[in-house]
Amino acid sequence: MIRRRVTIDDIARQAGVTKTTVSRALNDRPDVNPETRARIAEIANRLGYVPSATAKVLRTGRSRSLGLAWPSFTWPGILSILRGVSDVLDELGYQVMLFPLGRGEEAERDLVFRVMPSLPMDGLILILPPGMLRYVGELANRGVPVVLIDDRIEHRDRDFPSVGTTNVMGAREATDHLLRLGRRRIAMITGPMDQDVSRNRLCGYRQALEEAGVPYCDELVVHGNFESHSGRAAVQSLLESGVRFDALFASNDPMALAALRALHAAGVRVPDHVALVGFDDVEATAFTIPALTTVHQPLYEMGAAAARTVVAAAEGRQIERHIEIPTRLVVRESCGAATVPD
């Protein structure tokens, strides 16, 4: 059985006032007689009144809901971000609407020119692969609060605020960890060098070596592309080249996992012969044997920070242009910890 929706008019009638007064009372506005307010609250409650978000939006232009644009196809890490966003927004009383960007550029255009103007979103959180920022700048022009989450880019001063992480420092800590364990011939598998993130992680690696006074050695650095198979290829090429190495730092976990497997297949023992470190802290790293030491990306926290930022912007508060959340080294078994000096 479907009964008609209870409106402020119904309450007004029962309370013997106008809907204006009801509206004021229910929204905790000043200038309402405490008694009247109480009476209205009681009636609203008794009638099971629930405000119509739609009508409110139409009138006020604000909806307490945000869009979350995500590349639905990729990468499990997105789940952590989503959780971070969702938890914070839930707490702040905001709703989240999901916009998959799987269709690529067309989807982005749709979002910017059709969906956002149509739907009542107070702001937008973007989780975009690098290079997909074709149209979203337009939103910033239009005054829509937008925050970008990207573990790959450490950019300030772009079109809109962003949340990132410390790729350089993460890589430096990882490398440093290997150095402290006494490893000196540390090989590295990079990501695709046209991406900031790859350059940054390589940079961190070099910094650590330099600080430790260990010479950088070109033949120890092999280029990968963040895909699993390139991790395997990298190991093969290292082994074939005959270059000696006692540690391996892979720029991301999929490559590290593949490397582990390739080393295993070649009879190289981890961590005895070669200590291995990855980057990202994907779920699987905890389950391999040996479990993989890796650099944890604070994705949950990044999502949470982005959510807080965009809400702040939507509510007209001042916000930071760029927030950077530190990575954290997760030491597991693949480095043969135990013997850490300090």
Next chain:
Amino acid sequence: MIRRRVTIDDIARQAGVTKTTVSRALNDRPDVNPETRARIAEIANRLGYVPSATAKVLRTGRSRSLGLAWPSFTWPGILSILRGVSDVLDELGYQVMLFPLGRGEEAERDLVFRVMPSLPMDGLILILPPGMLRYVGELANRGVPVVLIDDRIEHRDRDFPSVGTTNVMGAREATDHLLRLGRRRIAMITGPMDQDVSRNRLCGYRQALEEAGVPYCDELVVHGNFESHSGRAAVQSLLESGVRFDALFASNDPMALAALRALHAAGVRVPDHVALVGFDDVEATAFTIPALTTVHQPLYEMGAAAARTVVAAAEGRQIERHIEIPTRLVVRESCGAATVPD
């Protein structure tokens, strides 16, 4: 610079007609002069008109958007479901709003009594942990289309339609695979026996044995609780009991992964000494050495099916009460395949 929103009134004025006509033209209604229609379309386009979803909802009561209630805290599998839902809804032109249920029962009540009546959702997809179905029945009463996704319950005839999977058959196939490989002493780690899913998977195991004429053996069955550590405990208890076994079927992957590790630690070789199979096909299973054979849960497809179903219901079409999507055995290395007879 913020310009005022373009409305049908603006178009009407330019076209020299009323907004009534514009509305009709833009919504592909009959009874509009083709010329007028074309002219209106042209003007709308030129002005960059975007309909206000809010106003439409207020007027029509339908929003082309659905709610997706999810227990944000748990289980990576949720990502696949989310993708399935999101992809289908994107294709059908529906929006998805996320409702985290992390706060538990209170969150559910909120959703049912505050959020759904307030927001203009045409339907709701529920991903709920078993036992959390306290208030949602009320939505069904109110005529809101609701579909439940649950890999754990194979229930028909409940309050609302549901999408599930074939736990019994999946377990039977897994066990059968081990039998075909010549294993006869197949141990099993169950889930918590108060859950349907655990009973079903055990049931599948027994069916397979029976069909193969292999006697069911009580001391080969150890009870776990789906948590990692219970997988380790189960292996320890099997080893300590001294019972001979040449295969192990774990009721889910976390337990299987832990079991792999425990066997490894005890010097038991997988698959040589013991063939191992899990259930769920979580990401990590592909990365262990040996990679884990497991039963794939069609989570993506379940999400997709649920989305299609709830849309159908929202649009007044007839729907099935229960959809069951088959599991699929993913053969990797932990059973020592190769020698499969047929």
Next chain:
DNA sequence: CTGTTAGCGCGTTCAG
């Protein structure tokens, strides 16, 4: 402290 009036943008009668 409260009521009157107006309108957010749209779809839908009911007349022509």
Next chain:
DNA sequence: CTGAACGCGCTAACAG
């Protein structure tokens, strides 16, 4: 084929 008038539910001037 088209227009006039109305209302979805709510908030915001402006009066009193």
